[in-house]
Amino acid sequence: MVVGTYNFEAVGELALSTGVSGMLAVGMMRGKQGVHAFEIPRPEIKQADEVLVRVKEVGVDGTDFNMVKHNLQDIAEGHNQIVMGHEMVGVVAEVGGGVESLTPGDIVVMTVRRGCGICQPCGHNQSDMCMTGLYTERGIHKRDGFFTEFVVDQEQYAAKVPGDLAKLAVFTEPLSIAEKGIEQIRIIQSRLPWACPHPEHKFLAQGWGNCKTALVVGAGPLGLLATALLRLSQVVTDVADIVPEDSLKVHLVRDMGASYIDARKKTPKEMVNLCCRATGTLDIIFEAAGAAATALELINYISRSSIYVMTGIPSEELFMQVDAAQIIRQIVRYNQVVVGSVNSNRSHFEMALKDMPEINSRFGGMLNEMITHRFPLSDYQKAFALKDSGHIKTVIEVEPWK
Numbered sequence: 001m002v003v004g005t006y007n008f009e010a011v012g013e014l015a016l017s018t019g020v021s022g023m024l025a026v027g028m029m030r031g032k033q034g035v036h037a038f039e040i041p042r043p044e045i046k047q048a049d050e051v052l053v054r055v056k057e058v059g060v061d062g063t064d065f066n067m068v069k070h071n072l073q074d075i076a077e078g079h080n081q082i083v084m085g086h087e088m089v090g091v092v093a094e095v096g097g098g099v100e101s102l103t104p105g106d107i108v109v110m111t112v113r114r115g116c117g118i119c120q121p122c123g124h125n126q127s128d129m130c131m132t133g134l135y136t137e138r139g140i141h142k143r144d145g146f147f148t149e150f151v152v153d154q155e156q157y158a159a160k161v162p163g164d165l166a167k168l169a170v171f172t173e174p175l176s177i178a179e180k181g182i183e184q185i186r187i188i189q190s191r192l193p194w195a196c197p198h199p200e201h202k203f204l205a206q207g208w209g210n211c212k213t214a215l216v217v218g219a220g221p222l223g224l225l226a227t228a229l230l231r232l233s234q235v236v237t238d239v240a241d242i243v244p245e246d247s248l249k250v251h252l253v254r255d256m257g258a259s260y261i262d263a264r265k266k267t268p269k270e271m272v273n274l275c276c277r278a279t280g281t282l283d284i285i286f287e288a289a290g291a292a293a294t295a296l297e298l299i300n301y302i303s304r305s306s307i308y309v310m311t312g313i314p315s316e317e318l319f320m321q322v323d324a325a326q327i328i329r330q331i332v333r334y335n336q337v338v339v340g341s342v343n344s345n346r347s348h349f350e351m352a353l354k355d356m357p358e359i360n361s362r363f364g365g366m367l368n369e370m371i372t373h374r375f376p377l378s379d380y381q382k383a384f385a386l387k388d389s390g391h392i393k394t395v396i397e398v399e400p401w402k
Contacts, residue, residue, distance in 0.1 A: 025148035026380045026396075027084040027139075028073050035068045035384050038081055040144075043152040048098030050152050053108060056401060057170045058146045059087030060383055060394040061221065062290070066315045067140070068384055076142040085147035085396065086112045086139035089161065089169040099155045107161040109172040109353075110146070110153055113137045113343050125156070128180065128343035137343070147377065149398060159349045168356055168367050170395055171225070175352035175359075176344035178226040178288075181309045182233075183348070184341050185284055189307050195283075209233025213282050215240060215275045216258075217298070218289030218312060219249040221370060221393050226286045226311075228359045228366065231256045235284070238275045240266075248369065248390055256363050268294060272301040282306060292318045299327055304334040311341050371395050 022039040029036050045052050064084055066072065075082045092106045102108065115122025119131035127135050138153075139145020161169045189195070189203040196211035212235045216227050219241035230237045237258040243249050250260045261271050275282045281303040287295050290312030302308050331338065360367045373394040375383040383394050 023149040024377060025081075025083045025144075026377060027082045027145070027147060028067065028071075028075070029081045030073065030075050030079075033071050035084065035380060036081075037378075037380060040083065040148065042150050045094055045096045045152055047154070048096040049155050050096045051092050051099055051102055051108070051155055051158055052094040052150060052152050053090040053110070053158065054093045054150055055088055055090040055146050055148060055398040056166075057089050058085040058396045058398060059170045059174065059221075060085070060396060061087060061174060063140060065384070070315055074141045076136075082139070082142070083144035083146070083148050084139045085145040086137065087170055087173040088146035088151075089166065089172070090146075090151070092158075093150065095155075102155060102158060102160060107163060107166050107169065108158040109161055109169050109349060110138070110151070111157045111159070111344070111346055111349055112140065112173060113345075114143060114157070126345050128345045128348075147380070147396060147398075149377075156346070159346060159353065161353060165353065165356055167401055168360060169353070171221075171356065171367055171370075171393075172349055172352045173344075174221050175225045175229075175356065176348035177222055177311060177341075178229055179348040179351040179355070180344045181226060181286060181311050181341045182229050183351075184339055185286075185307050185309055188337055188339065189283075192305060207234070209235040211279065212236070212284065213275055213279055214238070214284035214286060215261075215271065215282055215298075217241075217263075217285065217287045217291070217294065219243065219253055219260075220288065222311060223286075223288035224249070224252055224366070224370060224392070225359075226288055227253060227256055227258050228363060229355065230284075230286070231258060232355065232358060232362065236278045238271070240271050241289070243389075248372070248392060252363075252366050252369060255366060263294065268297040269301050272298065272303075276303070285309070286311070288312050290314045293320060296320065296322065299338060300330065302334075302336055305336070306334075307337040307339065309339055309341050313342075376400075 021042040023042050025040045026037050089109050092104050113127045114136045115127035116132045116134035121129040136143035186203045200207045201210045214230050214235045214237045216223050216239045219239050239253045240261040240263040242264045253260045285308040287310045292314040370393045372392045377398045
């Protein structure tokens with residue numbers, strides 16, 4: 001992995017020599033492999049509905065690591081760099097004259113995707129379901145992210161955070177991805193109003209998770225957060241990964257009342273059989289690892305009328321020989337659903353902020369435990385060069401909380 005170097009004194013020198021206030025930013029540069037630091041101008045409010053936000057913390061996730069590892073530069077035309085980072089929490093510094101819901105000092109998290117302005121989903125603030133593919137994403141796809149000191153965006157993309165969640169709010173974006181995946185499960189599986197003998201356990205009912213079983217594939221941040229949501233709803237849950245039994249990930253899984261399956265020792269068929277021990281069927285698979293071979297092979301063993309949600313995105317090519325006819329026959333004959341779920345919208349951020357306190361209190365402060373590494377923004381090289389088998393979540397501290 002390639003990391004750059006940066007002269008931090010240059011930011012101050014820029015301001016003295018030009019009168020322009022420069023900021024440290026971290027991201028990717030056109031024509032240069034790896035992650036680099038550079039300076040950009042401090043943004044200013046230019047429209048009445050905009051807010052200026054002082055970035056406090058930004059989470060680093062698999063998307064960020066893969067962008068650097070595989071040199072996945074997605075820089076906007078006419079620009080030479082992209083500021084990375086998309087899991088943020090910050091404090092409102094200034095607001096435009098037309099802003100109604102936020103005031104300076106409010107803690108906020110910002111959504112990631114900005115709609116195309118063309119299709120119906122984007123027109124209804126559901127850019128996560130964009131039909132044209134012409135969206136942009138902060139820190140990922142043709143729009144600067146949050147590995148910097150200040151950002152400006154429209155009020156509609158900033159969700160207010162309760163003060164007591166400030167130090168956990170960096171989990172809002174990844175938790176919103178899990179929220180959307182679970183929402184898709186509940187909406188689609190409402191096609192089965194008779195799923196169990198208890199009317200209060202229908203998929204759209206408050207007690208929907210009772211009498212249901214699930215397999216979560218992957219015990220990274222997204223898999224752990226999906227497991228937390230499933231366990232809050234009383235779903236009998238197994239989590240599969242390839243880490244040792246004494247790892248922190250397994251500890252967190254078991255603290256949520258879920259069971260751990262070491263995927264190094266089990267075939268996909270054996271994993272599904274283990275998950276069926278409680279009720280005889282496996283109702284839900286939530287794939288959060290991006291392990292293409294396992295993800296594809298599991299389709300052969302999912303139960304009748306079940307749902308399989310894929311959220312992991314493989315980063316490399318993989319060619320396999322499969323019986324395509326068998327897979328199609330099974331999905332059709334068994335009324336199965338395989339669905340992809342990517343990104344999230346403001347409603348999912350709000351769900352995440354609502355569920356976050358209960359997740360942390362019910363499961364013994366698991367969100368605090370998930371943050372295994374912290375680095376100041378100036379130590380971005382260490383964050384991206386990290387090699388620790390116990391790593392779960394890295395947080396970049398742009399300005400530490402007081």
